[in-house]
Amino acid sequence: MKHYHYIFSGSGLSALMTVYKMALLGKLTDKPILLLDSSSKQQNDRTWCFWEKENGNWDTIVSKQWDSAWFHGEDFKKELDFGSYKYKMVKGIGFYSHILSKLTSYSNVHIVQQKVTGFTDYDTHVQVNTKTENYTCDKLFNSIYNPQTAAKGKYPVLQQHFKGWFIKTKMPFFDESKATFMDFSIPQKGNTRFMYVLPNSPNTALLEYTLFSEHLLPEKEYDTAIKEYLLNLGITDYEITETEKGCIPMTSYPFWKNNTKNILNIGSAGGWTKASTGYTFKNTDKKTEELIDFLDKETDFRKFYKKNHFWFYDLLLLNILYRSNEKGSSIFSAMFKKGKASLIFKFLDEETSFSEDLKVIATCPKGLFVKALMRNIF
Structure with missing residues (x-):
């Protein structure tokens, strides 16, 4: 050997x-x-996406980046201010x-x-x-x-599963300067479901139908959801140039x-x-x-391991979504409606101070997290 x-x-x-x-x-x-x-x-x-401040070590292979993005809750739309962050693909x-x-x-x-x-x-x-x-x-x-x-x-396990279409439209449609970070205006159907829209040019974009849930969907359901989303946007004449799909464990x-x-x-x-x-x-x-x-x-x-308080924050959220998967929309919507995107990004990168943690946590529905905390303590 x-x-x-x-x-x-x-x-x-x-x-x-x-x-x-x-x-x-x-x-x-x-x-x-x-x-x-x-x-x-x-x-x-x-396709991988991430946020970081200004220039980074991987910029030579970044295919597109955005300085701001839209967030859609079920009943509101907000342009996110990234501050010094850029969203990179x-x-x-x-x-x-x-x-x-x-x-x-x-x-x-x-x-x-x-x-x-x-x-x-x-x-x-x-x-x-x-x-x-x-x-x-x-x-x-x-x-x-x-x-x-x-x-x-004993830990809850969810899947982030998704299917994406890279499309090319016949007529210019997209504002390539802004991504759609999360769009929860789509039917939730008892889960946490949202769309990403990552435009590369006025005629091209990646649209990705994404779920945080325990079980995967039949293949056809992802395609149907993307078709319906495009129709609601008024996009009917387009070509699918590539597709991708994946499943990422969340635990x-x-x-x-x-x-x-x-x-x-x-x-x-x-x-x-x-x-x-x-x-x-x-x-x-x-x-x-x-x-x-x-x-x-x-x-x-x-x-080689490190367990910190951010691990516990993640555990609480997954506990909630595992028991009440439909709550994801209200949790993320509350965070981005009340909070600053730049601070949320810093929090999700596990780089915030404890006082900054509290500012982010304060935007979340408190009852859900208190109940999750009690379940984990007792």
């Missing part, structure tokens, strides 16, 4: 970002590394191409298209099995999410408890997704920084 210093099972966002940053810091020169994934990463399979294919073009210059980094079927920590090393071959390594980074892991715990389950001495769960498999929103890109950017710093100091992966 071939032996590597590091193996990454799954070569998605978290794995590629980690290896890329190692490369930039000169930490790859003496370590044989293997990335295993069933996908070749040659397709635009997803990165396409999957742009990210993959950027990272992989860098990594191909390293002879010690091997990228293999194989499906991982299992792995075992033998204390002195880890064995990784694929459908066609077995490997060993000193350390394994696993980003392959197993839905059954969180389902076995406060302590994934770090499944780490071993030599196996570290990363990405969604490690709980790197922001539990209350499903946002992944910015959280992964931060976690990879923490991980690379950790690797310079520690060898036991069981020590």
